[in-house]
Amino acid sequence: MTNPTSLSTPPAxxxxxxxxxDSDLFYDFSRRxxxxxxxxxxxxIILAAxxxxxxxxxxxxxxxxxxxxxxFTPPMEPNAFTGNVYWMGTDSQGRDIFSAILYGxxxxxxVGFAAVAFAAILGITLGLIAGYKGGLVDxxxxxxxxxxxxxxxxxxxxxxxxITKSLIPNEMxxxxxxxxxxxxxxxxxxxxxxxxxxxxxxxxxxxxxxxxARLFGVSSFRILARHILPNVxxxxxxxxxxxxxLAIILESTLSFLGVGVPATQPSLGTLIRVGNEFLFSGxxxxxxxxxxxxxxxxxxxxxxxxxxxxxxxxxxx
Amino acid sequence: MSSSNSIxxxxxxxxxNLSCHFDVSKPWLNRVIEGEPQRFLTAVDQVSFSINQGxxxxxxxxxxxxxSTIAKLIVDLIHPSSGEILFDGQSLxxxxxxxxxTLRRRIxxxxxxxxxxxxxxxxVGDIIxxxxxxxxxxxxxxxxxxxxxxxxxxxxxxxxxxxKYPHEFSGGQRQRIAIARALSAQPDFLVCDEPTSALDVxxxxxxxxxxxxxxxxxxxxxLFISHDLSVVKHMADRIGVLYLGSxxxxxxxxxxxxxxxxxxxxxxxxxxxxxxxxGRRRKQVTGEIPSPIDPPSGCTFHPRxxxxxxxxxxxxPSIHETKGSLVSCWASEEGRLAHQPKG
Numbered sequence: 319m320t321n322p323t324s325l326s327t328p329p330a331x332x333x334x335x336x337x338x339x340d341s342d343l344f345y346d347f348s349r350r351x352x353x354x355x356x357x358x359x360x361x362x363i364i365l366a367a368x369x370x371x372x373x374x375x376x377x378x379x380x381x382x383x384x385x386x387x388x389x390f391t392p393p394m395e396p397n398a399f400t401g402n403v404y405w406m407g408t409d410s411q412g413r414d415i416f417s418a419i420l421y422g423x424x425x426x427x428x429v430g431f432a433a434v435a436f437a438a439i440l441g442i443t444l445g446l447i448a449g450y451k452g453g454l455v456d457x458x459x460x461x462x463x464x465x466x467x468x469x470x471x472x473x474x475x476x477x478x479x480x481i482t483k484s485l486i487p488n489e490m491x492x493x494x495x496x497x498x499x500x501x502x503x504x505x506x507x508x509x510x511x512x513x514x515x516x517x518x519x520x521x522x523x524x525x526x527x528x529x530x531a532r533l534f535g536v537s538s539f540r541i542l543a544r545h546i547l548p549n550v551x552x553x554x555x556x557x558x559x560x561x562x563x564l565a566i567i568l569e570s571t572l573s574f575l576g577v578g579v580p581a582t583q584p585s586l587g588t589l590i591r592v593g594n595e596f597l598f599s600g601x602x603x604x605x606x607x608x609x610x611x612x613x614x615x616x617x618x619x620x621x622x623x624x625x626x627x628x629x630x631x632x633x634x635x
Numbered sequence: 636m637s638s639s640n641s642i643x644x645x646x647x648x649x650x651x652n653l654s655c656h657f658d659v660s661k662p663w664l665n666r667v668i669e670g671e672p673q674r675f676l677t678a679v680d681q682v683s684f685s686i687n688q689g690x691x692x693x694x695x696x697x698x699x700x701x702x703s704t705i706a707k708l709i710v711d712l713i714h715p716s717s718g719e720i721l722f723d724g725q726s727l728x729x730x731x732x733x734x735x736x737t738l739r740r741r742i743x744x745x746x747x748x749x750x751x752x753x754x755x756x757x758x759v760g761d762i763i764x765x766x767x768x769x770x771x772x773x774x775x776x777x778x779x780x781x782x783x784x785x786x787x788x789x790x791x792x793x794x795x796x797x798x799k800y801p802h803e804f805s806g807g808q809r810q811r812i813a814i815a816r817a818l819s820a821q822p823d824f825l826v827c828d829e830p831t832s833a834l835d836v837x838x839x840x841x842x843x844x845x846x847x848x849x850x851x852x853x854x855x856x857x858l859f860i861s862h863d864l865s866v867v868k869h870m871a872d873r874i875g876v877l878y879l880g881s882x883x884x885x886x887x888x889x890x891x892x893x894x895x896x897x898x899x900x901x902x903x904x905x906x907x908x909x910x911x912x913x914g915r916r917r918k919q920v921t922g923e924i925p926s927p928i929d930p931p932s933g934c935t936f937h938p939r940x941x942x943x944x945x946x947x948x949x950x951x952p953s954i955h956e957t958k959g960s961l962v963s964c965w966a967s968e969e970g971r972l973a974h975q976p977k978g
Contacts, residue, residue: 526752529712530813534769534820535739548756 346629353625356618363615367423374417379582388412390596393603407603409592415603418589419611425585426612429499430566436504437565438558441511446542446550448512449519460516463509471506471564472571478502479577492580499578503565510557518550552630559623563616570612586612646685647824647856648709653718655679655704659928676928678704680880681718683954686824686873691850691857693867693888695903696877697924702860703747705877706828709858710744722824740770743822747829749809753801759812760797763787766820786815789852790845807838811845818849826858831866843869864907868892876900879927879935886960896960896967898940934965942966 338344347353366373377383391397393407393415406415448459466474479502486494522528523546531541566586572578573587574594581588586608593605660666660673679701686692694702707713709720711727719726727738743766746752753762763783766772773779784794790811801809810830817825827846831839843866849855861867867874867888874891876884876899884897895901905918922939925931934952937943943966952965966972 526746526748527754530744530746530752530816531765531769532712533710533739533742533744534766535736536765536769545754549754 343629347625350625353621356621356625359614360618360622363423363611363618364427366420367427370417370420370424374414374420376414376417378413378417378421379584385412390601392601393607406607407601409601409604410596415589415607418584419586419608422584422586422589422608423611423615425496425579425583426566426569426587426615429496429503429569429579429585430562432500433503433507433565433569434558434561436500437507437561438511438554440504441508442515442547442550442554444508445512445515446519446546449516450523450538450542450546456516459512463512466506467509471568474506475502475568475572476575476577478505479572492582495578495580496583499569499572503568503572506568507561507565510561511554514553514557515550518553519546522546522549556623556627556630559626560620561623563619563623566612566619567616586615645687647688647690647723648686648858649719649721650685650705650709651683651719651721653679653682653705653708653720654716655701655708655713656716674928677880677930678927679708679715682877682880682882683718684875684882684885686856686858688823688856689850689854690872691859691870693859693861693871693874694877695861695864695867695874697862699879699924699927700877701880701927702862702877703828704880706744706826706858706860710742710826711739736770740766740820741823742826743817743820743824744826744828745810745813745817745830748833749806749813750801750833752813753809753816755801757800758797759787759799759801759804762801762812763797763816763819766816770820772819772821782819783815786819787812789818789849790815805838806834807842810834810838810842814842814845814849818853822855824856824858826860828860829862830859832861832863839866846870864903876903879924879930881935881963882954882961883936883964884960884962890959894958894960896957896962896972897964898942898966898972899936902939934963936964940966942971944971 347357371377385400387399388397388402388404388408389410389412391402391404391408391412394403394405395407396403397408404414404416406419408414409418444459444463448456479498482498482501483491486498528541528545531545536545569578569585570587570590573585574591576591578587579585581592584592589608590605590612593601593603593608596602596604655678656675657678658673659676661669661671665671666673682701682705684692694705696702704713708715714728720728722738722742725734725738727735727742730738753759757765760780760783763786764779767779767782773782780797783797787794787796792808792811792815796804801812804812810833814830830846831842834842846857847870850857857870859867859870861870871888874884874886874888875882876891876897878899884891884895884900886896891900892904895904902918902920906920908917925935925938931938931948933949934940934943934947937947940947946969947965950965952963952968954961954963955968956962957967962968964972
């Protein structure tokens with residue numbers, strides 16, 4: 319018997335690549351040269367950072383590989399004593415700036431990604447709970463969020479960083495510094511996710527498919543995890559991308575202020591701060607190149623995030 | 636007629652004096668500062684009815700008459716303020732554990748909007764299988780798959796449609812999927828909250844016929860909620876008319892259409908366009924449903940009623956039986972409904 323109401327097309331078994339290439343998102347992407355450039359630059363920096371030990375000509379933080387005679391070599395010029403050429407120059411201790419940037423980007427990206435992941439997990443969880451449970455739980459979570467939002471993120475991060483550091487014994491400070499940094503950036507940034515997820519949850523939880531699941535006796539946890547979460551993840555992806563740029567900048571700011579990662583594991587922000595001391599004595603390259611790298615990274619990721627937000631918003635199509 | 640029937644068939648669902656109030660007060664602080672009392676909205680007011688096994692009972696009424704609230708109360712999505720809902724002699728409120736789970740499984744619901752009632756991120760097969768997993772109705776993945784394909788076939792879709800997502804289907808097809816999902820819990824009783832009002836007229840008939848076929852096949856009992864009297868006429872054995880949260884008339888379907896006992900029912904029937912061209916003048920429904928926060932005194936229908944007198948304005952009518960209909964109306968009780976406005 320033929321069914322007039324059933325669709326005659328076979329199930330969509332096309333490969334994942336085919337689906338990506340056919341999507342509206344990819345079509346939009348392929349028509350924006352600036353976004354393609356941003357994506358490429360981001361990808362290059364991420365890959366360079368990931369493979370830093372294989373790409374970098376030197377291991378910049380192994381004191382045995384440094385030669386003090388190489389200090390303050392300008393970019394693309396042979397050193398007056400050793401004749402070595404460094405294409406981004408060296409710092410006061412003869413450290414190759416290019417290698418330092420590769421290793422520094424590694425720390426910056428690590429802290430950025432980890433902080434965003436931490437903030438997103440915390441914010442999504444609290445947002446889901448606040449939106450789904452409502453009432454007093456909602457009020458408490460969202461008032462905390464409001465209070466935190468009334469302070470600048472950097473102030474909150476500095477505060478959390480200070481408190482956490484004072485709780486850690488002295489001998490562990492150096493190893494724990496990165497984790498403390500991730501914690502403080504993450505804690506200063508969860509509000510965004512919580513607010514977005516809460517408002518989407520409020521809309522989703524009254525939809526009939528959630529009520530249907532309740533009729534089947536599905537637990538609140540399963541409803542949140544399997545029904546609501548997949549439907550609120552779209553906006554989270556967007557603020558996550560923009561949040562990554564902000565987290566990298568926040569990390570660099572903290573490191574620039576000298577409260578971030580220790581000088582033994584410098585991030586891009588630390589490199590900029592160190593180089594900043596030599597700026598007025600003419601050694602401009604020590605701070606300029608890490609600065610440009612940070613600029614390109616933050617700008618590219620931010621542009622990608624902005625594009626993603628617009629491209630996924632059906633009202634702007 | 637109804638009384639003699641219900642002696643033989645014991646009711647599957649028995650609703651007694653069901654009421655539901657919602658707190659619509661301003662926040663506590665505002666109330667204290669502005670000196671306002673708490674305010675309650677009465678969505679459902681002392682509603683009683685029973686549905687026999689295999690029967691279709693329809694609830695009709697305007698928007699805001701409490702139809703959907705009653706549906707949600709029966710499936711336990713919201714809890715009543717007072718009153719009792721007995722399903723097969725048991726109440727969801729008082730049962731625990733396995734009995735509760737079985738009771739819950741036996742009562743399922745079909746929702747109004749097929750675009751919101753299916754999770755857009757799930758494949759149709761997973762959507763239909765959700766109750767099977769939740770109630771542990773299949774032994775293996777193979778069983779689940781077979782059941783899903785059978786159900787899809789039963790509702791007029793193809794078994795391979797289980798791989799697709801809801802957005803690949805039309806409204807009518809989605810409602811078929813929603814019906815298949817409700818059936819996969821192996822229910823005895825289906826609450827259908829305006830199952831066709833979001834669909835095109837041509838598709839409505841298909842879905843209604845499907846629901847009747849399934850009723851015969853599985854021996855289902857329906858609570859059918861609608862604002863469309865022609866749909867109700869097609870489906871229902873008995874009809875309850877709701878006005879502002881209370882049941883004003885409860886009659887067998889034929890009786891209600893031939894001899895409406897309540898002035899409100901007459902008003903609704905007079906507004907139906909005349910397809911038989913009998914020369915009957917179609918009358919517009921006049922007035923609007925009043926606010927349930929501050930309902931009129933006495934009979935809540937009196938401001939719109941052409942038979943209203945002082946008794947109607949002051950005292951609430953009680954339910955009395957006349958010619959097989961249960962009516963809550965002073966005019967009917969006192970025999971003031973002399974002339975038939977119909978015809």
